[in-house]
Amino acid sequence: YTLQSNGAVVTAVARSSYDVLKKDGFTIESCDYGKVENFVPSHVYKTAEEAMKEQGPFNFIVITTKNIPDVYPVEKMIESAYNKDTAIVLLENGVGIERSMFKAYPDATVISGVTMISSTLYDTTIKHVGPDNVSFGAFINPSIPKENQILKAKEFQKLYYNEFNKAKYDENVKFIRWRKLIYNGAINTTCAITNVDVGRLEMFGGMDKIVRPAMKEIFAISKADGVNLPEDIMENMIRSDDGEYYPPSMLVDIRKGQYTEYKIILGTALEIAKEKGIPTPVCSILCDLLEVIQMRTMEARNRIELPEKRPLPADNYKIEYKY
Numbered sequence: 001y002t003l004q005s006n007g008a009v010v011t012a013v014a015r016s017s018y019d020v021l022k023k024d025g026f027t028i029e030s031c032d033y034g035k036v037e038n039f040v041p042s043h044v045y046k047t048a049e050e051a052m053k054e055q056g057p058f059n060f061i062v063i064t065t066k067n068i069p070d071v072y073p074v075e076k077m078i079e080s081a082y083n084k085d086t087a088i089v090l091l092e093n094g095v096g097i098e099r100s101m102f103k104a105y106p107d108a109t110v111i112s113g114v115t116m117i118s119s120t121l122y123d124t125t126i127k128h129v130g131p132d133n134v135s136f137g138a139f140i141n142p143s144i145p146k147e148n149q150i151l152k153a154k155e156f157q158k159l160y161y162n163e164f165n166k167a168k169y170d171e172n173v174k175f176i177r178w179r180k181l182i183y184n185g186a187i188n189t190t191c192a193i194t195n196v197d198v199g200r201l202e203m204f205g206g207m208d209k210i211v212r213p214a215m216k217e218i219f220a221i222s223k224a225d226g227v228n229l230p231e232d233i234m235e236n237m238i239r240s241d242d243g244e245y246y247p248p249s250m251l252v253d254i255r256k257g258q259y260t261e262y263k264i265i266l267g268t269a270l271e272i273a274k275e276k277g278i279p280t281p282v283c284s285i286l287c288d289l290l291e292v293i294q295m296r297t298m299e300a301r302n303r304i305e306l307p308e309k310r311p312l313p314a315d316n317y318k319i320e321y322k323y
């Protein structure tokens with residue numbers, strides 16, 4: 001909506017929402033833009049392949065899906081739409097998400113987009129309750145000229161900028177992503193596991209007993225990874241959606257029976273913690289619980305099927321994935 005309002009031609013690839021998006025569009029109830037009815041992107045396709053065939057090549061491919069490397073790697077999703085002159089914008093949470101992109105597309109310009117936005121799709125209505133506070137910057141790819149990557153990131157930031165979001169260009173991508181992880185790694189994960197929103201989490205005691213200790217661990221990992229976040233970031237993140245019983249996106253995933261982004265939100269951070277020797281008792285438990293929940297979702301979504309008779313450890317049974 002923001003890009004199209006600024007004059008960009010937006011080609012959307014939609015999966016379960018294809019029919020509704022193409023025909024009537026989404027309703028947007030936004031704290032920034034008010035009520036927008038029947039928003040339809042310039043073009044809507046079912047697959048990236050069709051989109052590329054009819055509208056490509058593109059200046060930018062903007063990825064706003066969940067980042068679930070254990071099920072649908074995002075680099076595969078865009079395979080048929082990628083062209084060497086196309087910059088990829090990862091408007092997603094998490095740290096280390098550029099690594100698989102550079103592996104798949106070694107000459108790519110990959111732009112980081114990090115936003116505090118608090119926005120949820122319910123049926124055909126997007127409820128947007130937190131002002132869009134967004135910044136873009138290039139994940140610098142050492143194989144191609146740095147200036148071009150910076151220019152592309154600035155071009156995208158200008159394309160997205162409006163009086164509400166005041167989109168920022170910020171080259172300190174690593175800092176920005178770790179700062180956001182303080183929220184997502186501790187709050188998204190705890191709300192998802194406990195199935196309560198941020199307001200209830202605080203009122204039921206989870207903020208003090210789980211979130212604050214988890215945040216301290218993430219803070220320590222970021223420090224060991226060379227990022228000096230201000231100490232008050234933890235309290236600021238806890239207070240960032242005051243006044244709302246907000247369900248973080250990972251909790252919404254659980255409630256909709258969707259896969260969660262636990263790998264890019266905690267898994268990668270914990271790999272870094274291990275390398276650097278940082279103890280992470282709370283975050284490791286959160287991550288392990290989310291892994292079990294992911295397997296539960298895989299079974300519910302028929303990605304795996306277990307034998308009727310429970311195998312024993314001595315059987316060395318290996319789970320097979322259907323997709």
Ligand SMILES: NC(=O)C1=CN([C@@H]2O[C@H](COP(=O)(O)OP(=O)(O)OC[C@H]3O[C@@H](n4cnc5c(N)ncnc54)[C@H](OP(=O)(O)O)[C@@H]3O)[C@@H](O)[C@H]2O)C=CC1
Nearest residue numbers: 013014015016064065066067091092093115117118119249
């Ligand atoms: N929600 C929020 O407030 C915030 C979210 N984020 C981050 O932004 C990213 C997106 O989150 P969010 O908007 O909440 O995610 P949602 O789950 O609400 O939306 C993701 C959309 O991507 C679609 N999708 C997934 N895979 C494909 C595919 N292969 N082809 C076509 N469409 C696909 C899904 O469609 P389908 O229905 O078919 O599955 C769904 O409509 C995440 O990384 C999240 O962490 C960051 C800040 C705030």
Ligand SMILES: CC(C)(CO)C(=O)C(=O)O
Nearest residue numbers: 115116117118183248249
């Ligand atoms: C911080 C927050 C809650 C909103 O931007 C978010 O990132 C999410 O819901 O995943």
